[in-house]
Amino acid sequence: MIEVPYQSLPRDQSDVRYAHGPDSAVQPxxxxxxxxxxxWNESAIxxxxxxxxxxxxxxxxxxxxxxxxxxxxxxxxxxxxxGEVRGAIVLDNLVHRGDIPVTIGVxxxxxxxxxAEDPKNRNTEYDAFDDRYVSFLLDxxxxxVTQRYTIAEDPDRWGICGGSSGGNCAFTAAWLRPDRFRRxxxxxxxxxxxxxxxxxxxxxxxxxxKPLRVFLQAGHRDLRWNEPEANWLAxxxxxxxxxxxxxxxxxxxxxxxGHNPNHGGVLLPDALRWLWRSDDRPxxxxxxxxxxxxxxxxxx
Numbered sequence: 001m002i003e004v005p006y007q008s009l010p011r012d013q014s015d016v017r018y019a020h021g022p023d024s025a026v027q028p029x030x031x032x033x034x035x036x037x038x039x040w041n042e043s044a045i046x047x048x049x050x051x052x053x054x055x056x057x058x059x060x061x062x063x064x065x066x067x068x069x070x071x072x073x074x075x076x077x078x079x080x081x082x083g084e085v086r087g088a089i090v091l092d093n094l095v096h097r098g099d100i101p102v103t104i105g106v107x108x109x110x111x112x113x114x115x116a117e118d119p120k121n122r123n124t125e126y127d128a129f130d131d132r133y134v135s136f137l138l139d140x141x142x143x144x145v146t147q148r149y150t151i152a153e154d155p156d157r158w159g160i161c162g163g164s165s166g167g168n169c170a171f172t173a174a175w176l177r178p179d180r181f182r183r184x185x186x187x188x189x190x191x192x193x194x195x196x197x198x199x200x201x202x203x204x205x206x207x208x209x210k211p212l213r214v215f216l217q218a219g220h221r222d223l224r225w226n227e228p229e230a231n232w233l234a235x236x237x238x239x240x241x242x243x244x245x246x247x248x249x250x251x252x253x254x255x256x257x258g259h260n261p262n263h264g265g266v267l268l269p270d271a272l273r274w275l276w277r278s279d280d281r282p283x284x285x286x287x288x289x290x291x292x293x294x295x296x297x298x299x300x
């Protein structure tokens with residue numbers, strides 16, 4: 001049994017900030033891995049786009065032992081050591097302690113059109129309900145990684161993570177290609193922005209269960225949280241309910257605050273530990289639903 005310490009709920013949910021734990025900070029005695037930056041401007045799937053991506057290799061990586069793979073959307077936002085997510089720091093700490101297997105992180109920025117009046121291609125890539133983005137990863141980005149590093153072939157050792165539109169992008173990538181990605185983290189996912197609407201509440205229970213393990217985070221004060229249409233909170237809850245009814249191995253963590261990466265970033269260490277846990281649960285297991293486990297304090 002795990003006993004969670006008492007902590008009072010904030011009176012106003014709109015101005016809440018979660019404090020990062022020690023796994024999100026550089027720790028004495030933990031060797032720092034290498035981060036390599038790449039440019040990618042030769043996309044056949046998104047022609048004319050330019051982007052960067054970063055590969056983080058933990059210090060314990062051994063070419064003789066295939067590493068697990070974790071792909072993060074929004075590139076630098078999820079890698080920035082001063083940001084909310086701090087992906088490389090978290091990987092270094094968890095891998096060093098053996099909390100997760102040796103895992104190489106790939107942080108991919110959304111594409112931009114350098115000379116266009118509206119240069120961003122993020123929503124086109126992330127919100128689409130098709131296989132273009134996952135094909136872009138599998139055919140263009142990941143081969144640049146696998147030709148340099150030894151990556152496990154087992155799809156149970158491949159994960160994908162994102163927030164907002166990057167969250168539904170991560171879910172869609174795994175949903176369409178569970179033969180490659182089977183571990184998913186989605187923070188405050190923008191299911192409601194998908195062209196044609198959110199397909200998953202009806203789609204998930206209507207097809208045979210896929211071999212996915214899914215960690216979702218939703219916020220009580222996410223965008224349009226109390227509106228009858230295009231409600232970010234409601235759409236995340238509907239996806240979670242569909243996963244529960246279909247017997248998926250998933251976890252939903254509800255928190256306070258608005259549409260920002262703070263809570264998801266704080267949860268990353270626990271999300272990764274949960275995704276990569278070795279105590280495989282039986283089919284049809286129920287989901288865990290919890291309030292955010294991090295320390296809550298009012299934003300100053």
